[in-house]
Amino acid sequence: MKVTADRDRCIGAGMCVLTAPAIFDQDQDEAMVILRDETPPEDARRVVEDAVNRCPSGAIQVH
Ligand code: SF4
Numbered sequence: 197m198k199v200t201a202d203r204d205r206c207i208g209a210g211m212c213v214l215t216a217p218a219i220f221d222q223d224q225d226e227a228m229v230i231l232r233d234e235t236p237p238e239d240a241r242r243v244v245e246d247a248v249n250r251c252p253s254g255a256i257q258v259h
């Protein structure tokens with residue numbers, strides 16, 4: 197699975213980090229999303245999809 201994050205769309209809400217902290221982080225200054233793992237294992241798909249669904253800005257995608 198491949199995860200992408202568009203930092204131009206991110207509004208720093210932090211839902212992704214709360215939902216999937218192994219995959220997503222936020223930078224200290226602007227709270228914008230940082231990908232900790234761009235290619236998580238397939239068994240993480242459900243939690244990554246939860247994070248995608250909870251992101252209010254549509255900044256993260258799973259492929
Ligand atoms: S949930 Fe969406 S808007 Fe919030 S920090 Fe994550 S990517 Fe950014």
